[in-house]
Amino acid sequence: MIDFPSHTLDSAPEVTRPMLEGVQQRFGFIPDIYAKMAEAPAALESYLAMSEIFSRSSLTPQQQQVVLLAVSIENRCEYCVAAHTMVATKMAQVDADVVESLRNGHNSADKKLQALADFTRVVVRERGFIPQVALEQFLAAGYLRSQILEVILGVSIETLSNYSNHNTYPKIDPAFQNDSWQAPIRPM
DSSP: OOOOOOOOTTTSOGGGHHHHHHHHHHHSSOOHHHHHHTTSHHHHHHHHHHHHHHHTSSSOHHHHHHHHHHHHHHTTOHHHHHHHHHIIIIISOOOHHHHHHHHHTOOOSOHHHHHHHHHHHHHHHTTTOOOHHHHHHHHHTTOOHHHHHHHHHHHHHHHHHHHHHHHHOOOOOGGGGGGOOOOOOOOO
Protein backbone atom coordinates (compact mmCIF):
# COMPACT_ATOMS: atom_id res chain seq x y z
CA MET A 1 0.00 0.00 0.00
CA ILE A 2 1.31 3.43 -0.94
CA ASP A 3 1.28 5.81 2.00
CA PHE A 4 -0.33 9.17 1.24
CA PRO A 5 0.43 11.79 3.88
CA SER A 6 -2.29 13.65 5.72
CA HIS A 7 -1.10 17.13 4.90
CA THR A 8 -1.29 20.02 7.32
CA LEU A 9 -1.14 23.69 6.44
CA ASP A 10 2.61 23.45 6.98
CA SER A 11 3.30 20.28 4.98
CA ALA A 12 0.90 20.76 2.06
CA PRO A 13 2.18 21.86 -1.33
CA GLU A 14 2.15 25.66 -1.35
CA VAL A 15 -0.60 25.88 -3.98
CA THR A 16 -3.01 23.84 -1.82
CA ARG A 17 -2.49 25.79 1.40
CA PRO A 18 -5.12 28.46 0.66
CA MET A 19 -7.56 25.69 -0.27
CA LEU A 20 -6.91 23.87 3.01
CA GLU A 21 -7.29 27.15 4.92
CA GLY A 22 -10.75 27.54 3.35
CA VAL A 23 -11.64 23.97 4.33
CA GLN A 24 -10.46 24.60 7.88
CA GLN A 25 -12.57 27.76 8.10
CA ARG A 26 -15.63 25.89 6.82
CA PHE A 27 -15.37 22.81 9.07
CA GLY A 28 -13.26 24.06 11.96
CA PHE A 29 -10.66 21.41 11.10
CA ILE A 30 -9.18 19.79 7.99
CA PRO A 31 -11.00 16.52 7.31
CA ASP A 32 -8.55 13.79 6.37
CA ILE A 33 -10.00 13.43 2.86
CA TYR A 34 -8.82 16.98 2.08
CA ALA A 35 -5.52 16.44 3.88
CA LYS A 36 -4.85 13.40 1.67
CA MET A 37 -6.16 15.00 -1.53
CA ALA A 38 -3.81 17.97 -0.99
CA GLU A 39 -1.04 15.75 -2.37
CA ALA A 40 -2.47 16.50 -5.84
CA PRO A 41 -3.39 20.19 -6.07
CA ALA A 42 -5.47 19.70 -9.23
CA ALA A 43 -7.53 16.95 -7.58
CA LEU A 44 -8.23 19.04 -4.48
CA GLU A 45 -9.04 22.14 -6.51
CA SER A 46 -11.37 20.15 -8.77
CA TYR A 47 -13.16 18.56 -5.84
CA LEU A 48 -13.66 21.90 -4.09
CA ALA A 49 -14.78 23.72 -7.25
CA MET A 50 -17.18 21.00 -8.35
CA SER A 51 -18.62 20.79 -4.83
CA GLU A 52 -19.25 24.53 -4.83
CA ILE A 53 -20.94 24.35 -8.23
CA PHE A 54 -23.08 21.39 -7.12
CA SER A 55 -24.18 23.35 -4.06
CA ARG A 56 -25.73 25.92 -6.43
CA SER A 57 -27.74 23.32 -8.37
CA SER A 58 -31.52 23.26 -8.30
CA LEU A 59 -31.41 20.25 -5.98
CA THR A 60 -32.07 21.21 -2.37
CA PRO A 61 -29.29 20.72 0.19
CA GLN A 62 -31.19 17.65 1.42
CA GLN A 63 -31.42 16.22 -2.09
CA GLN A 64 -27.74 16.93 -2.70
CA GLN A 65 -26.80 14.96 0.40
CA VAL A 66 -29.03 12.06 -0.68
CA VAL A 67 -27.18 11.96 -4.01
CA LEU A 68 -23.76 12.06 -2.32
CA LEU A 69 -24.75 9.41 0.22
CA ALA A 70 -26.24 7.11 -2.43
CA VAL A 71 -23.06 7.33 -4.53
CA SER A 72 -20.84 6.69 -1.50
CA ILE A 73 -22.89 3.69 -0.42
CA GLU A 74 -22.90 2.26 -3.94
CA ASN A 75 -19.13 2.80 -4.19
CA ARG A 76 -18.63 1.35 -0.69
CA CYS A 77 -16.74 4.38 0.62
CA GLU A 78 -16.89 4.09 4.39
CA TYR A 79 -15.24 7.46 4.99
CA CYS A 80 -17.71 9.35 2.78
CA VAL A 81 -20.77 7.56 4.15
CA ALA A 82 -19.74 8.60 7.67
CA ALA A 83 -18.98 12.19 6.61
CA HIS A 84 -22.15 12.64 4.54
CA THR A 85 -24.27 11.07 7.27
CA MET A 86 -23.10 13.78 9.65
CA VAL A 87 -23.48 16.55 7.06
CA ALA A 88 -26.91 15.28 5.98
CA THR A 89 -28.37 15.01 9.46
CA LYS A 90 -26.61 17.89 11.26
CA MET A 91 -26.12 20.48 8.53
CA ALA A 92 -28.63 19.76 5.75
CA GLN A 93 -31.43 18.63 8.10
CA VAL A 94 -32.18 15.39 6.25
CA ASP A 95 -34.52 13.28 8.36
CA ALA A 96 -32.50 10.69 10.28
CA ASP A 97 -34.89 7.93 9.20
CA VAL A 98 -34.19 8.72 5.53
CA VAL A 99 -30.45 8.57 6.14
CA GLU A 100 -30.68 5.30 8.07
CA SER A 101 -32.83 3.78 5.33
CA LEU A 102 -30.20 4.69 2.75
CA ARG A 103 -27.34 3.38 4.90
CA ASN A 104 -29.13 0.08 5.54
CA GLY A 105 -30.40 -0.48 2.01
CA HIS A 106 -34.07 -0.09 2.94
CA ASN A 107 -36.76 1.98 1.27
CA SER A 108 -37.43 5.35 2.83
CA ALA A 109 -40.88 6.61 3.76
CA ASP A 110 -40.00 9.77 1.79
CA LYS A 111 -40.88 8.56 -1.71
CA LYS A 112 -39.37 11.52 -3.56
CA LEU A 113 -35.99 11.18 -1.82
CA GLN A 114 -36.17 7.40 -2.32
CA ALA A 115 -36.70 7.95 -6.06
CA LEU A 116 -33.66 10.25 -6.08
CA ALA A 117 -31.51 7.67 -4.27
CA ASP A 118 -32.71 4.88 -6.59
CA PHE A 119 -31.97 6.98 -9.68
CA THR A 120 -28.53 7.92 -8.38
CA ARG A 121 -27.66 4.26 -7.77
CA VAL A 122 -28.72 3.42 -11.33
CA VAL A 123 -26.46 6.17 -12.69
CA VAL A 124 -23.51 4.71 -10.74
CA ARG A 125 -24.24 1.04 -11.51
CA GLU A 126 -24.85 1.66 -15.21
CA ARG A 127 -21.85 4.00 -15.53
CA GLY A 128 -24.06 6.75 -16.91
CA PHE A 129 -25.89 4.59 -19.46
CA ILE A 130 -29.23 5.28 -17.79
CA PRO A 131 -32.07 3.02 -18.93
CA GLN A 132 -35.10 4.85 -20.32
CA VAL A 133 -37.36 3.39 -17.64
CA ALA A 134 -35.14 4.87 -14.89
CA LEU A 135 -35.25 8.28 -16.57
CA GLU A 136 -39.03 8.10 -16.82
CA GLN A 137 -39.41 7.03 -13.17
CA PHE A 138 -37.17 9.89 -12.05
CA LEU A 139 -39.23 12.44 -13.95
CA ALA A 140 -42.49 10.85 -12.76
CA ALA A 141 -41.29 11.32 -9.16
CA GLY A 142 -41.38 15.08 -9.74
CA TYR A 143 -37.83 15.81 -10.82
CA LEU A 144 -36.85 17.93 -13.83
CA ARG A 145 -34.85 16.97 -16.93
CA SER A 146 -32.12 19.39 -15.84
CA GLN A 147 -31.85 17.52 -12.56
CA ILE A 148 -30.79 14.39 -14.44
CA LEU A 149 -27.62 16.28 -15.33
CA GLU A 150 -27.28 17.66 -11.81
CA VAL A 151 -27.39 14.13 -10.40
CA ILE A 152 -24.67 13.18 -12.89
CA LEU A 153 -22.63 16.13 -11.59
CA GLY A 154 -23.09 14.87 -8.02
CA VAL A 155 -22.07 11.37 -9.08
CA SER A 156 -18.94 12.81 -10.71
CA ILE A 157 -17.93 14.76 -7.61
CA GLU A 158 -18.50 11.89 -5.23
CA THR A 159 -16.80 9.35 -7.50
CA LEU A 160 -13.67 11.52 -7.39
CA SER A 161 -13.89 11.54 -3.61
CA ASN A 162 -14.71 7.84 -3.26
CA TYR A 163 -11.98 6.67 -5.63
CA SER A 164 -9.44 8.95 -3.95
CA ASN A 165 -10.39 7.53 -0.57
CA HIS A 166 -10.17 3.95 -1.82
CA ASN A 167 -6.51 4.60 -2.58
CA THR A 168 -5.36 7.12 0.05
CA TYR A 169 -7.06 5.52 3.08
CA PRO A 170 -8.13 8.58 5.07
CA LYS A 171 -8.85 8.03 8.75
CA ILE A 172 -12.41 8.77 9.80
CA ASP A 173 -12.22 12.08 11.62
CA PRO A 174 -13.55 12.34 15.18
CA ALA A 175 -16.39 14.57 13.92
CA PHE A 176 -17.65 11.67 11.77
CA GLN A 177 -16.92 8.69 14.03
CA ASN A 178 -20.40 8.55 15.57
CA ASP A 179 -21.70 8.01 12.04
CA SER A 180 -19.25 5.27 11.05
CA TRP A 181 -20.53 2.76 8.52
CA GLN A 182 -19.17 -0.54 7.35
CA ALA A 183 -19.77 -1.61 3.79
CA PRO A 184 -21.62 -4.90 3.58
CA ILE A 185 -19.58 -7.84 2.35
CA ARG A 186 -20.38 -8.61 -1.25
CA PRO A 187 -20.51 -12.22 -2.35
CA MET A 188 -17.76 -13.24 -4.73
